Amino acid sequence: xxxxxxxxxxxxxxxxxxNRPTMKDVAARAGVGLKTVSRVVNGxxxxxxxxxxxxxxxxxxxxxxxxxxxxxxxxxRTASIGLVLEDLxxxxxxxLSRAVEEVARAHGALLINGSSAEDPDRERELAxxxxxxxxxGLVVIPAGDDHRYLEPEMRAGVATVFVDRPAARIDxxxxxxxxxxxxxxxxxxxxxxxxxxxxxxxxMPNIHTAAERLRGYRAAMEDAGIPVEDDWMSxxxxxxxxxxxxxEEMLTGPSPVTxxxxxxxxxxxxxxxxxxxxxxxxALVGFDDFELADLLQPGVxxxxxDSAALGRTAAERLFRRLDGALVAPERIELPTRLIERGSxxxxxxx
Amino acid sequence: xxxxxxxxxxxxxxxxxxNRPTMKDVAARAGVGLKTVSRVVNGxxxxxxxxxxxxxxxxxxxxxxxxxxxxxxxxxRTASIGLVLEDLxxxxxxxLSRAVEEVARAHGALLINGSSAEDPDRERELAxxxxxxxxxGLVVIPAGDDHRYLEPEMRAGVATVFVDRPAARIDxxxxxxxxxxxxxxxxxxxxxxxxxxxxxxxxMPNIHTAAERLRGYRAAMEDAGIPVEDDWMSxxxxxxxxxxxxxEEMLTGPSPVTxxxxxxxxxxxxxxxxxxxxxxxxALVGFDDFELADLLQPGVxxxxxDSAALGRTAAERLFRRLDGALVAPERIELPTRLIERGSxxxxxxx
DNA sequence: CTGAAAGCGCTTACAG
DNA sequence: CTGAAAGCGCTTACAG
Numbered sequence: 001x002x003x004x005x006x007x008x009x010x011x012x013x014x015x016x017x018x019n020r021p022t023m024k025d026v027a028a029r030a031g032v033g034l035k036t037v038s039r040v041v042n043g044x045x046x047x048x049x050x051x052x053x054x055x056x057x058x059x060x061x062x063x064x065x066x067x068x069x070x071x072x073x074x075x076x077r078t079a080s081i082g083l084v085l086e087d088l089x090x091x092x093x094x095x096l097s098r099a100v101e102e103v104a105r106a107h108g109a110l111l112i113n114g115s116s117a118e119d120p121d122r123e124r125e126l127a128x129x130x131x132x133x134x135x136x137g138l139v140v141i142p143a144g145d146d147h148r149y150l151e152p153e154m155r156a157g158v159a160t161v162f163v164d165r166p167a168a169r170i171d172x173x174x175x176x177x178x179x180x181x182x183x184x185x186x187x188x189x190x191x192x193x194x195x196x197x198x199x200x201x202x203x204m205p206n207i208h209t210a211a212e213r214l215r216g217y218r219a220a221m222e223d224a225g226i227p228v229e230d231d232w233m234s235x236x237x238x239x240x241x242x243x244x245x246x247x248e249e250m251l252t253g254p255s256p257v258t259x260x261x262x263x264x265x266x267x268x269x270x271x272x273x274x275x276x277x278x279x280x281x282x283a284l285v286g287f288d289d290f291e292l293a294d295l296l297q298p299g300v301x302x303x304x305x306d307s308a309a310l311g312r313t314a315a316e317r318l319f320r321r322l323d324g325a326l327v328a329p330e331r332i333e334l335p336t337r338l339i340e341r342g343s344x345x346x347x348x349x350x
Numbered sequence: 351x352x353x354x355x356x357x358x359x360x361x362x363x364x365x366x367x368x369n370r371p372t373m374k375d376v377a378a379r380a381g382v383g384l385k386t387v388s389r390v391v392n393g394x395x396x397x398x399x400x401x402x403x404x405x406x407x408x409x410x411x412x413x414x415x416x417x418x419x420x421x422x423x424x425x426x427r428t429a430s431i432g433l434v435l436e437d438l439x440x441x442x443x444x445x446l447s448r449a450v451e452e453v454a455r456a457h458g459a460l461l462i463n464g465s466s467a468e469d470p471d472r473e474r475e476l477a478x479x480x481x482x483x484x485x486x487g488l489v490v491i492p493a494g495d496d497h498r499y500l501e502p503e504m505r506a507g508v509a510t511v512f513v514d515r516p517a518a519r520i521d522x523x524x525x526x527x528x529x530x531x532x533x534x535x536x537x538x539x540x541x542x543x544x545x546x547x548x549x550x551x552x553x554m555p556n557i558h559t560a561a562e563r564l565r566g567y568r569a570a571m572e573d574a575g576i577p578v579e580d581d582w583m584s585x586x587x588x589x590x591x592x593x594x595x596x597x598e599e600m601l602t603g604p605s606p607v608t609x610x611x612x613x614x615x616x617x618x619x620x621x622x623x624x625x626x627x628x629x630x631x632x633a634l635v636g637f638d639d640f641e642l643a644d645l646l647q648p649g650v651x652x653x654x655x656d657s658a659a660l661g662r663t664a665a666e667r668l669f670r671r672l673d674g675a676l677v678a679p680e681r682i683e684l685p686t687r688l689i690e691r692g693s694x695x696x697x698x699x700x
Numbered sequence: 701c702t703g704a705a706a707g708c709g710c711t712t713a714c715a716g
Numbered sequence: 717c718t719g720a721a722a723g724c725g726c727t728t729a730c731a732g
Contacts, residue, residue: 019506019507020506020507022708022709022710023709023710024709024710027719032718032719033718033719033720034709034710034719034720035711035712035718035719035720036717036718036719038710038711039717039718042711046717046718047717047718048717048718051717051718063502063505063506065478065481065482065502065503065506066482066709066710067423067482067484067708067709067710068479068482068483068484068710069419069422069423069428069483069484069708069709069710070423070708070709070710070711070724071709071710071711072419072710072724073417073419073420073423073708073709073710073711073723073724073725073726074709074710074711074712074723074724075710075711075712075724076724078419080462080483087448088444088447088448088451089444089445089447089448089658090444091441091444091641094438094439094440094441094444095439097438097439098437098438098439098465101438101464101465105464110462110464110479110480110483111462111463111464112430112460112461112462112463113461113462113463114451114455114460114461115448115451128415129418129460130460131415132415132416132417132418133418133419133430133460134417134418134419152413152415153415155413156369156370156413156415157369157370269641269642272642272645273645276645290641290642291441291619291640291641291642292619292622292640292641292642292646295622295623295626295646296642296645296646297647372724372725372726373725373726374725374726377703382702382703383702383703383704384703384704384725384726385702385703385704385727385728386701386702386703388726388727389701389702392727396701396702397701397702398701398702401701401702416725416726417724417725417726418726419724419725419726420708420724420725420726420727421725421726421727422708422726423707423708423709423710423724423725423726423727424707424708424725424726424727424728425708425726425727425728426708701732702731702732703730703731703732704730704731704732705728705729705730705731706727706728706729706730707726707727707728707729708725708726708727708728709724710723710724711722711723711724712721712722712723712724713721713722713723714719714720714721714722715718715719715720715721716717716718716719716720
C-alpha cells in the first residue's frame with residue numbers, strides 16, 4: 001500500500017486534516033482530471049463506466065470523503081440550520097428539538113444547536129456564531145428582549161423563526177402556545193370547582209410566557225368577579241428554594257389559598273413536593289404536561305402544550321421560507337389542552 | 351445610505367448569501383487592503399487606530415460578518431464537534447447533551463447533532479455527514495454493531511469517543527456506566543429484602559446496556575443460589591404495549607414474581623403503571639433515575655447513572671485528544687448509585 | 701504598519 | 717465524454 005506523495009507536497013504539518021486526501025489526490029491517482037472526480041463523487045452523468053470505476057477505486061484506496069465545507073463555500077447554501085434553545089436538558093425542549101431535527105432531516109439539512117441558559121448575551125453570541133457559520137436558517141427560543149442584532153442577518157437571507165416566546169423589537173415569524181388562553185382556562189377550571197382564593201406562581205416576569213400566563217390568571221379571576229390579593233401572586237426564578245418559599249407563604253398567609261396555579265413544569269414539580277408535605281389538601285393546576293403526572297396521587301391536572309408541534313411548525317415555516325416563499329412574518333398560536341387528572345378537581349378545603 | 355456596487359458585480363443571482371458583503375467589499379469601501387480588514391476583524395495587532403476606525407465603519411455600514419466556513423477551509427480545524435444521539439427527546443440524554451455542549455463551549459466549539467433513532471444506517475449516515483462537514487471530533491452513542499466505517503475518519507484525525515454503549519469492531523475510547531455492577535447491586539438489593547422470584551424486563555438484547563444489565567441480574571441471582579426461570583426474563587422493544595404484556599405475564603404466570611427489576615427508565619415507567627393496577631404489592635427497582643421518582647407511592651428505588659458525567663467525561667476526553675494527547679483508546683466506566691425510596695424495600699407478598 | 705499573491709478544496713462556466 | 721481555468725471568502729507566508 002504505497003503512500004501517495006501528498007504528504008510531501010503539503011506544507012501544512014499541524015492541521016488536523018492535513019493528511020486527508022482531496023479530489024486532486026484522487027484525480028492524480030486515477031489519472032483523470034479534477035472535474036471527472038467531481039462528477040463521480042456527485043453522481044453526475046457523462047462519465048464512462050470504465051473511468052468511473054477507476055475513479056471509484058482511487059476513492060476507496062485513498063479513503064477520500066468530500067469536504068462539504070469547501071463545497072458549501074462555492075454553492076452558497078450550507079444545508080444546515082441553527083437551533084438556539086434555552087436549555088438542552090429541560091424535558092420540555094426535548095420533543096421540540098426532535099421535531100425540528102426531523103423536519104431538518106427531511107429537507108436534507110443538519111442541525112447545529114446550543115443553549116442560551118436564559119442569558120441574553122449568550123443567546124446573541126450563539127446566534128451570531130451560527131450566522132457566521134452561514135446556517136441557512138435559525139430557529140430561536142428567545143432569552144433576550146431585543147433581537148435587533150439579527151436584523152442584518154435576516155436581511156442577508158438567514159431565515160429566522162422564533163418559537164415558544166416572541167422576538168422583541170424585530171419583525172419575524174413566531175410560533176407560540178396560547179399562553180394567555182391556556183392559563184385563563186386553567187384558572188377558570190379551579191374557579192368552576194369552587195375556589196376563590198387561588199395563588200399563581202410563575203417564572204420571571206420579563207419572560208413573555210410567564211407574563212402572558214399571569215395575564216390569563218388575572219383575566220379568569222376578573223371574569224369571575226374575584227378580587228386578587230397581592231400575596232397570591234409570585235413571579236421569579238424557578239429554582240426550588242424560591243418556589244418552595246412562595247408556595248409556603250401563600251398557604252400560611254393571612255388569607256391562605258385553597259388552590260394554586262403553577263406557571264410551568266418546573267414550578268409545578270416543586271409545588272407538588274410542598275403540597276405533599278402540607279396538612280390540608282390544596283387544588284393544583286399546572287401549565288405544561290409532564291411524564292408521570294397521571295401516576296401521582298392525586299393525578300396532576302395540567303394545561304398541556306404540544307411542544308413537538310411548536311418545533312415542527314416553526315421548522316416547516318423556516319423551510320418554506322428557504323424554498324422561496326416570500327410571505328409576511330406571522331404570529332402563529334397553537335392551542336393548549338386542559339387535562340383533568342384529579343388535583344384540579346379537588347374542592348376548597350375550607 | 352448608498353448601496354455598494356456589489357450586487358451588480360455578482361453573477362450569482364440565486365444564492366442565499368449572494369448579497370452578503372465580504373472582506374473584499376469592506377476593503378474597497380474603507381480604501382484599504384484585504385489583509386488589513388482581516389487584521390481588524392480578527393483583532394490582530396499592527397493596525398493604526400485611524401485605519402482600524404475606517405475599517406470598522408465600513409464593517410458596520412455594510413453589515414459585514416466574517417464567513418467562518420471560508421475561514422475554516424483555510425485553517426483546517428472547524429471548531430465544531432458532532433454528537434450522534436439515540437433520541438433527542440429521551441430525558442436520559444438531556445443532561446448528557448448539555449454536558450457535552452458545555453465542554454464544547456468551554457473549548458470554543460459548536461455542537462452539531464442529530465439522532466439515530468436506534469437505526470444503525472441512520473447513525474452511519476449521520477456520523478459520516480458530520481465527518482464530511484469536517485467536525486474536529488465526534489461523540490457517538492452507538493446504535494449499530496459495526497463501527498468500522500469510522501476507521502478511515504479516525505485515521506484522518508477525527509477524534510472519536512463513544513458513550514453509553516461501546517463501539518463495535520473498532521478500537522476507540524468509550525465511556526460507560528457500570529451496567530453490570532449496577533444491575534447486580536439492584537437485584538441483590540431485592541434479594542436482601544427477601545425476594546427469590548424476581549423478574550427482569552429490559553431493552554432489546556442486541557443493545558449492549560441491555561445485555562450487560564441482564565448479565566448483572568443473572569450474576570446476582572447466581573450469587574444467591576437462586577435458579578432463574580426463563581419466563582422471569584423478557585428482553586425486547588421498550589414500547590409500552592410489549593412491556594405491559596411482559597410484566598403482566600410475569601405477575602400471573604405459573605410461578606409469579608414478587609419483584610421486578612426494570613432495565614431502563616422507559617421500561618420502569620410502564621411497569622409502574624402496571625403495578626399501580628395490580629392487586630398485591632410488588633417490589634420494584636429500576637435502572638436509571640427519573641424526575642418525580644420520589645413522589646410516587648411508594649417512591650421508586652433506582653440504580654442511578656450520572657448521565658451528565660457520562661457526557662462531560664466523553665467530551666473532555668475528546669478535547670484532550672484534539673489538544674494533542676496521543677494516548678491509547680481507553681474504556682472508562684462510571685459507577686452507579688443505588689437510591690432507596692421504598693419500592694425496592696417492599697417485602698415479598700407471598 | 702500595510703498589502704499583493706497564493707492557496708484551502710471544492711463547483712461553475714466553458715471549451716474541446 | 718473530459719478537463720483547464722476561475723472563483724467561493726477567507727488566511728498564510730512573505731515582501732515592502
